[in-house]
Amino acid sequence: MLPPLNVPALLRAHGLRPNKRLGQNFLVDEVHLENIVRAAGVGAGDEVLEIGAGLGSLTRHLAAAAGRVVAVELDAGLLPALSSTLQGVENVQVLHADIFDVDISQHFTQDGFLVVANIPYYLTSNLIRHLLESHPRPARMALTVQLEVAQRACASAPDLSLLALSVQLYGQPRLAHHIPAGAFYPAPNVDSALLLIELYQQPLLPWERIDPFFKVAKAAFAQKRKTLANSLGAMWGKTEAASRLQAAGIDPMRRPQTLTLAEWGRLINEPG
Structure with a gap:
């Protein structure tokens, strides 16, 4: 296991505060970070797209397990801290970008890459559909989302939701891990969960x-x-x-x- 990353100290060192508008709650619990990498099935031959790299807490665990990581971060203010966390790590490419503007085909040449992301609630549905319709397509997605969102994504009739349809059209979701609010800094108001989506080779509709x-x-x-x-x-x-x-x-x-x-x-x- 990697040594813990002191997120509060890293933020102070770079004069940063978590941006509430961007839904920044950094996962700091090392056990849960390792659980995400393990549940996502990341191996030495895998290419990983990480969305919301933040300060690099999860990025460094992904880099230790994967062949290559493309880490996308929207907040330019976090990039110096992210770079310091990843100093000496050679298999990570950091992109300062909005994931909706990233051309997946410029960074992955074939289907089968993995997506790992910590997604704020307001982006969940649109981002899932955006990624599931990308070309090339991921094989598996491991998304840290609000617990309620993960439960809704896995629901079936008579409690089906538009989010569940959006996910289950493309793959089989399951709630892999419960992540308590205290595992994040700062702690959000609600618990989270790791939502795993195993993608079908083709969606259920043409x-x-x-x-x-x-x-x-x-x-x-x-x-x-x-x-x-x-x-x-x-x-x-x-x-x-x-x-x-x-x-x-x-x-x-x-x-x-x-x-x-x-x-x-x-x-x-x-x-x-």
């Missing part, structure tokens, strides 16, 4: 049906207390909504969170 899928799902979940007849009727019109639901074998009085993935697939694949 690529050309994915945008229509999200359009329909967003319309339904925007009014999740309403029946599908009402929420989808507002988008398609009552007659077409009734026709599609009947063709898919779905009771129009049901609500979106009660549909299984298979039922969503039938509904989206109905011509319209």
